[in-house]
Amino acid sequence: MHELSIVQSVVTTVTEAMAERGVVRVQSVRLRVGALSGVVEGALQFGYEIATEGTIMEGSRLEVVALPVVIYCGTCSSLAELEGVQSFRCPTCGTPSGDIRQGRELEIESVEIEEAA
Amino acid sequence: MSTARIVELRKGVLKKNDELAAGLRTRFEDAGVLALNLVSSPGTGKTAFLERTLRQLRMVGERPAALVGDLETDNDARRLAVSGAPVRQINTHGRCHLEAEMIGHHLEGWRLDDYDYLFIENVGNLVCPSSYDLGEAIRIALLSVTEGEDKPLKYPSIFNSADIAIITKIDLAEVCEFDRELACNNLREIRPDIAIFETSAKTGAGFPEWLSFLVGEKERKQAAGVVSP
Numbered sequence A: 001m002h003e004l005s006i007v008q009s010v011v012t013t014v015t016e017a018m019a020e021r022g023v024v025r026v027q028s029v030r031l032r033v034g035a036l037s038g039v040v041e042g043a044l045q046f047g048y049e050i051a052t053e054g055t056i057m058e059g060s061r062l063e064v065v066a067l068p069v070v071i072y073c074g075t076c077s078s079l080a081e082l083e084g085v086q087s088f089r090c091p092t093c094g095t096p097s098g099d100i101r102q103g104r105e106l107e108i109e110s111v112e113i114e115e116a117a
Numbered sequence B: 001m002s003t004a005r006i007v008e009l010r011k012g013v014l015k016k017n018d019e020l021a022a023g024l025r026t027r028f029e030d031a032g033v034l035a036l037n038l039v040s041s042p043g044t045g046k047t048a049f050l051e052r053t054l055r056q057l058r059m060v061g062e063r064p065a066a067l068v069g070d071l072e073t074d075n076d077a078r079r080l081a082v083s084g085a086p087v088r089q090i091n092t093h094g095r096c097h098l099e100a101e102m103i104g105h106h107l108e109g110w111r112l113d114d115y116d117y118l119f120i121e122n123v124g125n126l127v128c129p130s131s132y133d134l135g136e137a138i139r140i141a142l143l144s145v146t147e148g149e150d151k152p153l154k155y156p157s158i159f160n161s162a163d164i165a166i167i168t169k170i171d172l173a174e175v176c177e178f179d180r181e182l183a184c185n186n187l188r189e190i191r192p193d194i195a196i197f198e199t200s201a202k203t204g205a206g207f208p209e210w211l212s213f214l215v216g217e218k219e220r221k222q223a224a225g226v227v228s229p
């Protein structure tokens, strides 16, 4: 379970970035999580409340945007989205592909904030 | 009065680790060190595999070193040190994976130029280490014949991130009714271009192939380092 340290670094990154902007309150954080990132949403949510306590993020929501794996298929010369992570083959022609173009992301996309007017 | 709005951040959560890992990778490349990160479940045989790898590399005059992560003990470091290679223990105090910062810290005082290989035995865990780049050139996922052929399907993130798979304890394949073809198919389903070696740390089976691959990789790496400015 490394989700707790992942959540911890989300909190550090967001609070530092927001401190520079005079933000008084964070309402929500949107995280992009690839299917191959190795983290599980439930575990992230579980740690979020504790990790945000006593920060400007306390009481905020964690939104997780799940990103499927996208491979490049050399046979079709095109990108293809995979349904799961059990088979890395082009869904159109069946060719195996190790050329991963999306799916490892673990990224803070945006933060919804309240600013002193 | 206050107003709400959305701030785009677009920041990698593991950015700090990724940057440290990139720094390590440059150091390894500059020093001509082939760095390898070994991941597997607890007990798959990482330490046994490394014991023999270190010993045999030294027998042919190669210069390996190793870092080994462990939750609490230094047993693995002591086992590896028997080979005569420089070995350091990284005690993670309960952390379930190694991070780039720990690697940098534990390399202090070592002259990387003195080594050809740096083996990093990660904490026995098939989930968490997958997210943390350690600056390695090669990631190795190990899988023993006693664990079941479907391990790659159960832990796709780690097996997809591995360049090499080592099937360990091959001496037990028959008693375990290990289906070698199924295991290899599953590995390739998750990572089509993965290189697979089947080894036994007990009998030494598969080690000649593994060692000649290793030495070849190191030579390729060092040759590439010499040509580039």
Ligand SMILES: Nc1nc2c(ncn2[C@@H]2O[C@H](COP(=O)(O)OP(=O)(O)OP(=O)(O)O)[C@@H](O)[C@H]2O)c(=O)[nH]1
Residues within 6 Å of the ligand: B040, B041, B042, B043, B044, B045, B046, B047, B048, B049, B076, B123, B124, B125, B168, B169, B170, B171, B172, B199, B200, B201, B202, B203
């Ligand atoms: N028969 C047989 N047993 C092995 C082999 N390799 C390892 N073992 C045994 O498997 C057990 C675990 O081996 P280790 O090398 O300690 O495994 P590990 O992956 O380093 O374990 P952790 O560091 O705790 O995650 C030991 O009892 C070893 O003797 C092998 O090739 N054949």
Ligand SMILES: [Mg+2]
Residues within 6 Å of the ligand: B046, B047, B048, B076, B121
């Ligand atoms: Mg070990």
Ligand SMILES: [Zn+2]
Residues within 6 Å of the ligand: A073, A074, A075, A076, A077, A090, A091, A092, A093, A094, A095
């Ligand atoms: Zn295709």
